Amino acid sequence: MSRDLSRRTKLVLYGVLLVLAIPFVFPTWWMVTSSLKPVADIFAFPPDLLPTNPRLDAYRRVFELQPFGQQYLNSLYIALVVTVGTLAVSALAGYAFARIRFRGQNVLFLVVLAGLLIPSEVTIVPLFQMFFKLGLVNTHWPLILVPIFGAPSVLATFIMRQFFISLPGELEEAARVDGLGRFATFWRIALPLSRPALGAVAIFTFLHSWNLYLEPIVFLSSPEKFTLPQALTQFVDAYGGPMWDVQLAAASMTALPVLVVFVIAQKQFVEGLAHTGLKG
Amino acid sequence: MTQTDTRVGPATAGPAPGRARPFWTTRRRDQLTGYLFITPQLLGSAVFVILPLVLVVWYSLHEWNVLAGTFDFVGTDNYQALADDPNLGAVLRATGLFSVGLVVLNLGLALLLAVLLNQKLRGTILFRTLFFSPVVVSLVAWTIVWGFLLQDNGGLNSLLDTVGIDGPNWLRGEGTAMVSVIVVQVFKNVGLNMVLFLAALQGVPAELYEAAQVDGASRLRQFWRITVPLISPTIMLTSIITVVGSLQVFAQIAVLTQGGPGTSTTVLVYYLYQQAFQFHHFGYGATLSIVLFAIVLALTVLQWQMRKRWVFHES
Numbered sequence: 001m002s003r004d005l006s007r008r009t010k011l012v013l014y015g016v017l018l019v020l021a022i023p024f025v026f027p028t029w030w031m032v033t034s035s036l037k038p039v040a041d042i043f044a045f046p047p048d049l050l051p052t053n054p055r056l057d058a059y060r061r062v063f064e065l066q067p068f069g070q071q072y073l074n075s076l077y078i079a080l081v082v083t084v085g086t087l088a089v090s091a092l093a094g095y096a097f098a099r100i101r102f103r104g105q106n107v108l109f110l111v112v113l114a115g116l117l118i119p120s121e122v123t124i125v126p127l128f129q130m131f132f133k134l135g136l137v138n139t140h141w142p143l144i145l146v147p148i149f150g151a152p153s154v155l156a157t158f159i160m161r162q163f164f165i166s167l168p169g170e171l172e173e174a175a176r177v178d179g180l181g182r183f184a185t186f187w188r189i190a191l192p193l194s195r196p197a198l199g200a201v202a203i204f205t206f207l208h209s210w211n212l213y214l215e216p217i218v219f220l221s222s223p224e225k226f227t228l229p230q231a232l233t234q235f236v237d238a239y240g241g242p243m244w245d246v247q248l249a250a251a252s253m254t255a256l257p258v259l260v261v262f263v264i265a266q267k268q269f270v271e272g273l274a275h276t277g278l279k280g
Numbered sequence: 281m282t283q284t285d286t287r288v289g290p291a292t293a294g295p296a297p298g299r300a301r302p303f304w305t306t307r308r309r310d311q312l313t314g315y316l317f318i319t320p321q322l323l324g325s326a327v328f329v330i331l332p333l334v335l336v337v338w339y340s341l342h343e344w345n346v347l348a349g350t351f352d353f354v355g356t357d358n359y360q361a362l363a364d365d366p367n368l369g370a371v372l373r374a375t376g377l378f379s380v381g382l383v384v385l386n387l388g389l390a391l392l393l394a395v396l397l398n399q400k401l402r403g404t405i406l407f408r409t410l411f412f413s414p415v416v417v418s419l420v421a422w423t424i425v426w427g428f429l430l431q432d433n434g435g436l437n438s439l440l441d442t443v444g445i446d447g448p449n450w451l452r453g454e455g456t457a458m459v460s461v462i463v464v465q466v467f468k469n470v471g472l473n474m475v476l477f478l479a480a481l482q483g484v485p486a487e488l489y490e491a492a493q494v495d496g497a498s499r500l501r502q503f504w505r506i507t508v509p510l511i512s513p514t515i516m517l518t519s520i521i522t523v524v525g526s527l528q529v530f531a532q533i534a535v536l537t538q539g540g541p542g543t544s545t546t547v548l549v550y551y552l553y554q555q556a557f558q559f560h561h562f563g564y565g566a567t568l569s570i571v572l573f574a575i576v577l578a579l580t581v582l583q584w585q586m587r588k589r590w591v592f593h594e595s
Contacts, residue, residue, distance in 0.1 A: 031421065157321055
């Protein structure tokens with residue numbers, strides 16, 4: 001903890017923090033308020049901090065121009081499936097690497113860890129060809145399978161392993177002595193204790209999938225298969241110029257729900273991230 | 281249910297009659313469970329990480345034509361093309377500029393914010409939430425908004441106009457485009473490193489500062505001599521994550537500048553995407569992938585070496 005500050009220092013600090021907060025807060029604020037304005041007002045300067053006559057016209061057009069509801073569902077279900085899948089894969093592997101002794105453990109851990117050095121950007125060309133040969137291009141399979149088993153899940157496994165190592169083992173040992181099998185010990189004792197780490201991994205994984213952009217534009221070609229980030233860039237006029245009001249309305253709908261969840265659960269969010277294996 | 285003593289087998293076998301040791305000892309069963317637990321991760325890595333990495337080398341020796349359906353061995357042609365590629369220098373330069381700029385700005389700002397939030401001040405939780413919020417905003421949404429703000433007639437220039445400055449066309453100028461994509465990305469993700477730094481700062485024992493104060497060390501001196509060494513493992517970790525992340529930048533470039541003007545913001549991943557998926561030079565795309573992998577590998581090894589020398593203490 002730091003020392004007590006004088007009144008003047010406090011005022012200066014608040015001033016600095018307020019100024020620094022502008023580029024973090026203003027873009028989101030501006031995105032949401034502008035989406036409620038007619039196009040002409042979006043360009044007005046100084047910008048109205050609140051729309052003078054708010055309207056939802058742009059929001060209606062989002063759904064007319066793209067199958068946006070479908071695209072929203074696509075992004076949502078892909079992110080959820082990837083999150084659940086990653087949690088399962090990484091909790092199992094992380095637990096085994098931390099708690100169970102088996103031959104070749106260290107070598108196998110290094111093999112898995114090597115995946116961290118191989119982001120999907122490096123392997124996107126062969127991945128495309130693999131999925132092409134399997135007839136899975138323009139399906140959601142690549143967007144689901146690659147993150148569940150690729151670099152993001154390797155990071156998750158690493159975080160889970162670090163967490164399980166830091167967990168006191170007595171409870172598990174007691175359960176084992178009482179005759180609980182390995183899986184039951186994992187499922188009933190270790191997993192419930194690892195909620196903070198699972199939460200952090202879930203948040204990371206969800207956001208990663210939600211933000212994915214290269215993979216969707218490589219693998220998907222029909223609008224009803226698109227995910228949100230890809231859909232956002234499709235709101236252009238006949239000359240290829242962006243339709244700002246519609247684009248900002250779609251962007252707001254993409255960003256706001258996650259932001260609301262974050263504000264409600266920000267304590268778990270931030271502290272979960274800070275207090276996992278990532279701490280170093 | 282089952283007795284799991286080292287000498288007694290599972291319930292299915294029942295208590296072993298006589299002296300014969302059952303095959304399924306606890307140790308053996310544990311081994312098997314261990315392998316079963318890591319099987320999904322291991323198989324998945326093999327199919328979706330290791331195999332593609334091997335294939336990327338194989339494909340770099342071939343030319344694949346999707347339309348004609350041909351897949352021809354071309355030897356080292358793609359590597360020759362790489363050596364002759366007039367764009368490669370500019371692409372590597374843009375990649376390096378982006379990474380260096382991003383890492384320096386991101387870590388610097390993250391540390392500054394963390395130090396500010398670590399003061400005894402009311403409302404730091406609110407500011408922490410504000411600084412962190414862009415992390416959870418959809419990447420493309422965030423980028424689109426900044427794309428608007430940075431337009432020639434966008435918000436930033438209107439703001440500069442009011443104080444009499446004629447702002448440049450940020451995303452269309454050679455130098456300003458690169459600065460713009462870096463800054464947009466810094467504001468997006470700096471909250472993540474800030475939170476990690478904050479956790480590290482809170483772990484520095486207060487007694488150390490008190491002792492230093494008694495010795496008359498200035499605040500700046502305390503920062504460099506106490507804080508920085510003690511949080512160096514976190515600095516190391518965040519810099520590795522940030523460097524590798526910076527090499528993966530794609531969406532921001534695709535949305536804001538499309539690699540332009542000229543090739544000034546064509547970073548390696550964007551160039552790879554153009555070559556493979558816009559011009560359908562898959563073999564050459566694979567070759568560029570190997571370059572990307574080599575850079576990631578080299579930087580990680582380098583940072584690992586630095587870690588040994590430079591990091592003050594390991595927890």
